[in-house]
């Protein structure tokens with residue numbers, strides 16, 4: 092039997108590490124595609140800083156692939172087909188080396204658990220126990236602390252070889268569309284799957300709120316008969332930020348709207364209403380900068396290795412000259428949303444904010460990020476989950492999209 096790596100660092104190259112179980116003498120359970128999905132229905136963390144154990148209860152045994160990531164410190168558990176039916180609110184308790192964990196779909200048919208750690212660590216053991224007596228099948232991951240040097244050496248040792256030469260970033264070609272085709276509007280419900288986004292005290296997650304809103308808005312836009320409308324995701328699955336941008340480029344989008352909901356940890360009851368953001372190299376203000384950092388962290392939360400500083404300057408998003416015109420259009424669209432929402436009294440601030448949001452980086456597509464409201468505010472939470480509010484707000488955003496395209500057509504009649 093081939094022994095595979097526990098410490099692979101590129102999820103794209105992940106291989107199910109059935110072999111992990113072999114040294115422990117456990118029998119392997121082959122995965123049957125036709126079998127019912129495995130259900131994970133509880134999880135907990137035990138132990139202390141010297142040895143921390145993560146345990147997940149499963150309906151039956153499953154093959155897992157477990158690996159480590161640094162910056163920030165994370166353990167990733169991938170399994171082919173697991174349905175999560177966990178109790179609400181778990182994953183937030185700090186214990187031992189573990190500061191939090193989250194779970195969900197990483198891609199269709201691919202489940203993932205991401206465990207956040209407080210410092211450098213080693214994966215000491217990973218095993219999946221068969222159900223026994225009154226105990227369910229269990230996934231067990233044992234973690235022990237180490238120093239930074241050992242951690243990095245271990246990561247490097249097991250990192251799969253990089254392909255020769257850096258792959259150039261290729262902007263996908265938009266499919267050829269007839270000149271009289273309807274403009275394509277891409278709606279991007281933020282987060283999803285293993286990345287829930289922010290959540291309210293009652294456990295309402297951003298990923299649910301924004302998907303429901305995006306579906307409502309899509310229906311309203313389609314009802315005008317003026318647009319082809321596409322969602323970057325239409326289920327509870329994760330999508331990396333770059334793929335959201337590429338999706339819009341492939342579709343030949345005329346407009347890209349990323350939809351989110353914010354959380355304001357400090358002034359809990361004060362912040363309310365929607366805020367509209369565009370891309371900029373320098374953030375308009377500290378709040379916008381912090382928000383962009385939080386939204387850009389989505390990939391890390393889902394267990395994707397972030398590009399190194401040399402690949403991309405993390406703090407500064409550089410906008411080249413070709414993007415200036417797109418930027419101007421983004422601002423026109425953003426003002427249109429602000430105008431419509433202001434007339435409904437639904438805004439947090441009329442001020443247009445901007446920062447280095449990665450998801451707004453398509454060089455040729457006017458792109459805006461809309462934070463619908465604050466899940467930290469109980470009144471906003473009620474609104475964000477209310478159908479009446481959703482209908483009204485989606486109507487206002489649809490009108491702002493109509494206004495934007497009407498202005499564009501008036502300027503460039505063809």
Ligand SMILES: [Zn+2]
Pocket residue numbers: 281282288289297351352386
């Ligand atoms: Zn968000």
